[in-house]
Amino acid sequence: MLKIKNLIVNYGHVNAVKNISFDINKGEIVSILGANGAGKTSTLYGILKLVKEKRKLYFKENDISKENTQKLVKRGLILCPENRRIFPGLNVEENLKMGSFIRGDEKIIWKKCIIFFQF
DSSP states (O other): OEEEEEEEEEETTEEEEEEEEEEEOTTOOOOOOOOTTSSHHHHHHHHTTSSOEEEEEEETTEEOTTOOHHHHHHHTEEEEOOGGGSOTTSOHHHHHHHHHGGGTOGGGHHHHOEEEEOO
């Protein structure tokens, strides 16, 4: 369903993510584990083009590498950020629905989207 190939994320001269690749198949739950500063958040941000990145991205067999963040969200790639980046007055479900707002189809968000959770 989602294929990431050769993801690289740099912050200036600091290499945060070094050429990683992985696939996420339909129905899978995937976790990225590591110590502070290991590149977990940078990986998610690189997938969604929230930071300067270099990578190939395929979603449902389509090459979407050049699409901007807004188009990626419309396709169903949604990030639910951690603590200080959420809406504090909303619960978890309501924060997730905010991620689906641009899609305009919150009733089917749970069935058609890949949601990246940050903890």
